[in-house]
Amino acid sequence: MAKRLVIPGNLYDRVLAQCQEDWPKEACGIMTGHGEVVRRVYALPNAHPNPVSRYQIDPADQHRAMSGVLAGQEELVAIYHSHPSTPAYPSQTDIAMANYPQAIYLIISLAREVPEVAAFRIVQGHVTPVPVRRVGTLIGEWVDLR
Numbered sequence: 001m002a003k004r005l006v007i008p009g010n011l012y013d014r015v016l017a018q019c020q021e022d023w024p025k026e027a028c029g030i031m032t033g034h035g036e037v038v039r040r041v042y043a044l045p046n047a048h049p050n051p052v053s054r055y056q057i058d059p060a061d062q063h064r065a066m067s068g069v070l071a072g073q074e075e076l077v078a079i080y081h082s083h084p085s086t087p088a089y090p091s092q093t094d095i096a097m098a099n100y101p102q103a104i105y106l107i108i109s110l111a112r113e114v115p116e117v118a119a120f121r122i123v124q125g126h127v128t129p130v131p132v133r134r135v136g137t138l139i140g141e142w143v144d145l146r
């Protein structure tokens with residue numbers, strides 16, 4: 001199980017930009033790759049009827065984003081979403097809805113002027129912080145399905 005989350009610099013920056021573009025709605029997406037290293041980010045539309053304070057990934061979008069995972073070519077590394085006005089910590093809803101114990105949950109908070117990025121593993125209601133590293137020398141693929 002990955003002990004940290006490694007994100008290519010271009011993808012890290014692009015995800016932060018997505019969160020700002022989608023504000024005041026919560027942004028969301030899926031990160032795939034191998035082990036702790038993200039290779040591909042799928043930016044997804046927030047399908048929740050109340051997107052300002054919740055997020056929901058449409059099953060069809062999730063299926064597209066997970067096609068490489070389902071084909072066995074890559075792994076689900078992380079699921080991310082933004083908190084437009086609350087801290088970068090899982091909400092009670094985030095904890096209750098965390099159905100992927102093998103994945104890392106990445107939260108980007110825009111509550112302050114400088115975005116706050118934090119990652120967690122959520123297993124059966126237990127939240128454990130996971131360090132996040134932005135690696136500028138790594139380049140990944142950005143897939144925008146919004």
Ligand SMILES: [Zn+2]
Pocket residue numbers: 081082083090091094107
């Ligand atoms: Zn949340």
